[in-house]
Amino acid sequence: GNSVTQMEGPVTLSEEAFLTINCTYTATGYPSLFWYVQYPGEGLQLLLKATKADDKGSNKGFEATYRKETTSFHLEKGSVQVSDSAVYFCALSNSGYALNFGKGTSLLVTP
Amino acid sequence: EAQVTQNPRYLITVTGKKLTVTCSQNMNHEYMSWYRQDPGLGLRQIYYSMNVEVTDKGDVPEGYKVSRKEKRNFPLILESPSPNQTSLYFCASRGGGGAVHTQYFGPGTRLTVL
Numbered sequence: 001g002n003s004v005t006q007m008e009g010p011v012t013l014s015e016e017a018f019l020t021i022n023c024t025y026t027a028t029g030y031p032s033l034f035w036y037v038q039y040p041g042e043g044l045q046l047l048l049k050a051t052k053a054d055d056k057g058s059n060k061g062f063e064a065t066y067r068k069e070t071t072s073f074h075l076e077k078g079s080v081q082v083s084d085s086a087v088y089f090c091a092l093s094n095s096g097y098a099l100n101f102g103k104g105t106s107l108l109v110t111p
Numbered sequence: 112e113a114q115v116t117q118n119p120r121y122l123i124t125v126t127g128k129k130l131t132v133t134c135s136q137n138m139n140h141e142y143m144s145w146y147r148q149d150p151g152l153g154l155r156q157i158y159y160s161m162n163v164e165v166t167d168k169g170d171v172p173e174g175y176k177v178s179r180k181e182k183r184n185f186p187l188i189l190e191s192p193s194p195n196q197t198s199l200y201f202c203a204s205r206g207g208g209g210a211v212h213t214q215y216f217g218p219g220t221r222l223t224v225l
Contacts, residue, residue, distance in 0.1 A: 004153075036216075042218060042219075043115075043201055043216040043217055043218045043219050044154075044201065044203075044216040045216070046213050046214070049213070089153060089154065097142055097144075097159065097161070097205070098144070098156050098159060098169065099154070099156070099203075099214060101146075101153040101154040101155075102153055103151055103152060103153040104153050
């Protein structure tokens with residue numbers, strides 16, 4: 001079946017530090033991959049997505065590249081801000097409908 | 112504004128007292144689903160609906176019911192809630208087509224069952 005594994009948090013970084021959150025997946029076929037972000041007290045928002053191998057999703061300074069050879073979709077940002085503090089979820093969709101989520105990684109950025 | 116709304120946002124109840132969490136979307140989406148979020152487990156799908164009167168079980172359907180009588184609404188029903196259903200619940204919707212379409216999530220309902 002489908003599954004997503006992402007690095008456990010919490011991750012604590014100083015402002016302007018480089019961020020990497022690892023995500024690997026197991027799936028049949030060619031899933032679409034997503035990163036969702038959940039700010040404190042809010043629902044999930046789509047951060048970025050990639051629909052085929054070697055695609056790079058990007059948004060708000062965050063990037064992730066769909067690597068089929070390593071079944072990975074790592075999230076990166078060159079310089080984090082305090083406002084990036086949130087929980088980040090990696091997810092995949094094979095059917096076009098149900099999303100399989102990782103367990104989430106909590107990020108805390110300190111001034 | 113395109114949105115998914117859920118009510119109530121917070122609910123404290125007691126074991127066995129039937130409750131309904133409502134979900135409504137204004138995007139004319141065909142597909143809707145319910146997830147629960149638990150610490151250390153991420154989000155897991157409870158039920159989903161491909162269209163009016165078409166519903167099916169997700170990964171963790173036990174103890175839940177849903178209905179889809181109208182396209183915009185997809186209520187989650189707990190006939191006899193138990194403490195292990197204490198969780199944060201999210202409703203989501205998306206339009207038709209392939210996996211590229213974005214799912215929109217509601218703000219969440221935090222349920223506590225005593």
